Amino acid sequence: MKWIHAEIGMAEQSEVLLQTLLEHGFEAYWVGGCVRDELMGRPIHDMDLTTSATPEEVMGLFDHTIPTGIQHGTVTVIMKGHPFEVTTYRVEGTYINHRRPDAVTFVKDIKEDLKRRDFTMNAIARAVDGTYIDPFGGQEATRKGIIRAVGDPLERFDEDALRMVRCVRFASVFGYSIAKDTWKGLLSKRSNLQYIALERIRVEMEKIMRGENPLRGLELLSRSLLLEFAKVPILCSRFDRELLTGLHILSSETCNVRWGLLLYAGNFTSSEAGTNLRKWTFSNQEKDDICGLLRLDEQVRKEYVARESVDCDERLRQSWISLVLSFGVATADGWLMMQRVLPEHRRIIPVQVLDLFATWGSQMRVHHLKGLNVSGDEIMQALKRPAGPWLSEMLQHLLLVVAAGIVENDKDSLIDEMKRVSTSHG
Template identity: 55%
Template sequence: MVKWSYADPKMAEQSERVLQMLLHHGYEAYWVGGCVRDELIGRPVHDMDLTTSALPEQMVELFEHTVPTGISHGTITVLLHGYAFEVTTFRIDGTYENHRRPEEVTFVKSVVEDLRRRDFTMNAIARDTRGRYLDPFAGQQDVERGIIRCVGDPEERFEEDALRMVRCIRFASVFDYRVMHNTWKGLLNKRDKLSFVAMERIRVELEKVIAGAHPLKGLELLGRSKLLTYAKAAVDCSRFNRMLVRHMDRIPSVEVHLRWTLLLYSGHFSVAEAEQCLRNWTFTKQDKEQICDILKLDEEIKELINILEANDIGNPDLMKKQRVQWMSLVLKFGIVTAKRWIELHTLISQDEGHEVNEWMKLCSRWNTEMNAFHLKELDITGREVMALSGRAAGPWLGQMLNHLLLQVAVGVISNHKESLIREVERVDNNHG
């Protein structure tokens, strides 16, 4: 059995069973693409794609459980003991439609011809069941040198599939590789073809850049190439403030929403602009809200409590007022958004003055002093409040519950039913 250092052993075992089945019936078969590349680089292997001389209909007959994932292009998904493997027949591609997908493919018997159609040399390496590498385009050497190089003529590769240009920058960013001169030149010459690619496809690649280990490198390459000015939802990367964006590498990759917020913040995007931009880039509603809520909180903070004004620190009366205002904003936007806002401004505080960092420490302390964050934590229900007030449900009920939550959060009243009842009665008596 072939040893894989960076793949799940059970996944590797089942993928090899698929290869052995194909070999046993007289077909050629190899691991190919990303799994081979990542094993050579030393990165975790998340899936294992295979290539074979067997035709799609022959694979369907051979394996009990298959899915015709892309049967017209020779791809069958083989399901085996809980694992799914995409197996593609050796092929060469015909004319590409709209600089994205081949209109037709021709099945061939040579694995080298199949590897020749691939995008970059590091993705054009196959591995057999003896562990040997088939590497006709020196992809291993390029991995060792840390370079991105197209298979064959770069302009042809980018003309065929324009998304490869964004993938080129993504690979260079994530792997911290260099783009070879001819490949970069081909990218610049064909970048106008990116207008044919759906924004959803581009956005997926950009998300991987921003979530990767070296997002700043990816952004610099996007800026130098001006590639995104040719996208359907064009953006000028020169708008982003490099002095602020340079902090992105310090944000953990799991905080990808905060990385996106920093990017938009550095470009001085208003909330409306940011929402439109993310909508154009086909972000999900949930992702858009998580990113833009930090910008919304930022706008409200600057409008309500001037949190960035250094002279305010040390004024007891003002501190008391702003403590309440801060806590009300935490209740409105949520503690997660508040913490992300603090993290954002803590990062950039070195560019805006020491006092800003002092404000962040103060806001963090106020967070720890809050006694409640959600209405469900209150020791009283909406139904009980309606019974006390003798009124039917309406806008007043939400206002009353939010008032109670804020009073509990800041410590004016305790979160006990008796205290909450007294506050409801006090408000009713004073305001009706």
């Protein structure tokens, strides 16, 4: 039975790996996400295997192996450039701080191994002949679109509290519902989330935000109050849902814009957002990109919203171009995306003006000082003046007038312009 939703080379090499284990007298199956995604018709990005062979026995059969998590029974086997995690059947001991087992014990029964997994849709194994080992009804739950814990939800969430956030993430990304007993177990055990590292929670949040319907995940998190129990509360129920109705319209490829919109809907200032994103373990680059959207929004509000009307004149055009130069094209484009997905009556700038901003931005001739065809030294030489604060001001002026198409970007025109400005300022 062939894989439909896995890349051919990866599927073929995983089967070679599995067959090798079988030929040496071991049991072996595909397991977990690849089996689930094949049943769901979703693209498969990696393929994990489970086997009765011990890690040492696995490493003895293949030339290129990495002891990824050998203490927990996991070995990565590389087959023609494709990495596969191969894990020995195991049961787990007592969990420490609701996040990891203190010990694992290797077993010979795959059903014992599947029993330790989080949700029934992830507790399905597939044999080389295409048959399934499915002791907990994972196929039926997948067909019905239900997230259901394996066995007792209280036990599963008590073992690893991150599973509660994963539960919400699966429901959001897959568009599935959560079984009643699983939801009740989540509410009962949510305080255990305080033991989970923020980095692990953030990874799950990022997957929610990159999904097709992030608003569903956010609503489930809000209803459950789950994240209020994190070491640093990440979201709670602060956001204005109306402002987020168009969240899914934003491309998952511009996830930082989604985060910007979320913080905007939570009425975070750029300063507050920066403080929180740092606590939530975002990288400095991600933090700066997201906060830039909010800083630009604050500047737009300061410059335009106080007016009774927004006159689409030359002054407005140059003002917008100046903002694009200050904040960068990516931030300006991201802010425009944010504004366009807001309900019309909640936008701070009418859509026709947003269209003009986009047009004016696309017509800009330069975006950085390095694009000017004159250097600071040439400016000082032409004006016979030593370096000082005036030089930076002059360069910024030249950048604006060139970007706006007022002055040509050639040396003679630029020198004429700076002489004009210098003369007019005495």
